Amino acid sequence: MFENYLNGFAMMADWGVLLAIASGTLLGIVVGVLPGLTSAMAVALLLPLTFGMPPVMGVGMLLGVLCGACAGGAIPAVLLNIPGSPASVATSLDGFPMARKGEAGRALGLAIVSSFIGGMVSVAFLSLLAPPIAEFALRFGPAEYFSLSIFGLVIIASVASGSILKGLVAGLLGLFAATVGMDPITGVPRFTFNELSLLTGINLLPALIGLFAVSQLIKDAMEYVQGQQAAQVASNAEQSMSRATPRWREVFSNPRALLAGVGVGSIVGPIPGAGASIASLVSYDQAKRLSRTPERFGTGHPEGIIATESSNNSMIGGALIPTLALGVPGEAATAVLLGGLLIQGIAPGPALFNDPSGMIYGIFIAYLLANIFMLLIMWFGIRLFVRVLHVPRKLLLALITTFCFLGVYGVAGDVFDIWLMLGFGFLGFFLNRYGFGTAPLILGLILGPIAEANLRRGLVTFGGDWTPFVTRPISVVFLGLALFLLLLTLWQNHKRTTA
Amino acid sequence: MKTIFVLAAGLLISSTSALANDYPTRNIEIIVPFSAGGGNDVFVRALQPVLERELDTNLVVRNVPGGGGAVGLTQASRLPATGYNLVAVSDGTLTQVASGNVAFGVDDFTFIAKVLQEPYLLAVSQDSEYQTLEDMQAAIAEGTTVRVGVSxxxxxxHLTALAIADALETEFSTIPFDGGSETISAVMGGHIDAVVLGGAELRSSMSSGRVKALATSYPERSDALPDVPTFQEQGVDFTTSVFRGIAAPSGIPEEVNDRLVEAIEQAVQDEQFLRSAGNLGTDVETAYGEELEAFIQDLAERMQQQADRLN
Amino acid sequence: MTETRSIGATLFNAAVVVGAAVAFVASGNLPDIGGQGSLPPSFFPRVTTAAIALLASICLIRDVAAMYRAQQRPCFPSITLVGVAGLAIFAVMMGYALLFERLGYILSTALFVVTSVAVLSLLARRSGQEKGAWSLRRGVGLVVLALAFAITIFYLFLVGFSITLPGLPLAD
Structure with missing residues (x-):
């Protein structure tokens, strides 16, 4: 057993391999920082390059991209309130308020360490427990996905900024927006107004950037004219710089948040199709419930950052589990990676884990190294990134806006997405202003398609029978948990208002 | 300031169309109407390096997802027919036309080459009660409705699953999933009975031993999957295949078409490309010119018939 | 007790209720094909819009009741300089979206950067947050910076990520 890992290390004893992993990681971070560029796109871009490489080198480079992109996503989420993917939404919930308080360096320092720990734990999960976890993920059928999404909707109460009732309204708006596009079961177009771009539904990225970034930019412009914030941010920028180092001790002194992040990321992450986008939000919710200071979440609380960042990096290892153990990729980036593996002649499946060549151990070690490179590059990188805050405020506003446009347009090349982003930005501005919040809407938009399609799919497979939703064990556990957490929240809320 | 003008001027010159006979003189853009990672995308990325060498220019791949391919195809159909704008096409292109939701038709494209093909497979989980197509047919004869997942x-x-049900003289309970991997994990976990998917998509799960193909839609067994019997040899009259190829907005100059065909003919013989294609579970099966046109017309008609039934 | 209170929140709440009601009715026009024991396409839109209308109505009633209890006099949101800034920046963004493909990435982006900085400067001067005279040199500097930024990003995407952004107009 131990020998296998040593062999894996031996495969790395080549400057070319190390360089490939490091450059993959660097590219990943760049892609993660720029909103709109996805890790799937970066992996696809590098794919032709890897054809000519030895397998471990090629796969190592692609793993570096996944790892770097996930960690890099924290940077715009913290500094600018632009989550480039659903996985970083929860990061901006506490990271951005902390940066606003002049502690951007601290927020990034926490994010980096948490990402690294999450990544390292997922290496362990991947190498020790991949086959059983993959079997667990397979037990998710329509009923289980539906119940999982209902469980996820309970998170609305946690991410709602003010009143739970208003949070619910925002969440439902998201659920309704999710029904736009071709009906997943019958193919009937719904609310598309003959717009081709809406046939496959509202794209998540324009909605995300609109709700978070554009609404924030409008608010920033208003505050600039009013004269708020500007002075404070400028005076704190120096302080931010000096604090921009990894914060090991602070992360380890919050074991509950770390445990919530790593635990949920490793278990929810491997579920194909749903895991990647919701794992970090679920961790955030769990961390808040486990926390001794839940009321400080959303105001720049370190626990929020630790939970989400450790979760979204442990999720990468999670997403690799079904990819490597079953040949079933969980989302786009691992799907491209799987293409890369196949072209290299590496066949995923249980056999890969017992392959005498020890290839799989090479992959584990390559992923481990990618995590270490991520830590090193980000370590030096954050000092550079917080410099962004030195750019004059009104110019920064304009430049961020152009990046939002670029991110939304760049990959798909569809101006419609820009208009969609602006529409959501306008809506998001008022949702924030009147206390509804934007995070619940995104949650609804992510969970809506999972809930609807699987409820109806389930009814088709069960021949119109509702009972399997409450008799299948995993499904009933999730529904029960959802009900329990809902009642708990209402009770706590009641206690608070009457006290 | 001066450099900016030079750059701007360069940009203008480089994008005016050059004469057709020394094609290509600048970068060629290929639109992939799906996001990175789909079958179409991987196909283009595998072809990209070899085709770049043959044409001695850069191929720029642009993913334009949205509308299940509709957005990218619509965009491509409206681009100038200079040969500098190409688009990756597949069965999905014709399905889009057949659905009637889109504003382009088959005539809006010049199909330059068919490059790859793969079979549709009817596949079940390794521990399924249907170990052969015969088992499934027997269950159908007893009145069981088979639950079939499609992506x-x-x-x-989806349309192929309907056609297979026809050929088996039954009706499936067809369950659409969002993508290939969701469909495959549902059949592995026993949540549905079978799937109808392209060979490339099933390739990795078949090699992991968790999924077993009952029948291939090829007329004969393929070298890549010698153990999978055809529908025909099991007494079911059904053949079809998935194709992937390259097209351009209709009306490109003939010399350009010839040059591209020539380059693709050379590119597909490249060893690296052949190996990539084989590893992905597809077969290199080319067609050009009139042969391709007849193939497209035939496929388009069949798709239309199935789509009409669906509505 | 003649304290006034802006009805912005109330108006927004009411708009949500009305929008949900309209969408609820529109959902009824969706074809009713369920099949195989499943729910029809209109099921989810109907459930969500009904719930939105219900919950948003409760919010609305609570809001109005609170206003009544506090004996505040409702008034329309007043148009302040700050509000104008929000609207102006959003309008400039819309202009950018309109010109994005028409002028190409480089020109539209440079134009947007210059315009939005100018608009913010102008408004900040009005509110007294920014002082000092306009200077030609700084203006030219901004234009050069904006162009250099746009060109750098354009080529970074072209070369680094193989993504072709819309080029200059008249190019094709």
Missing amino acids: GVGSSA
């Missing part, structure tokens, strides 16, 4: 509502896999 994407109204997709070509």
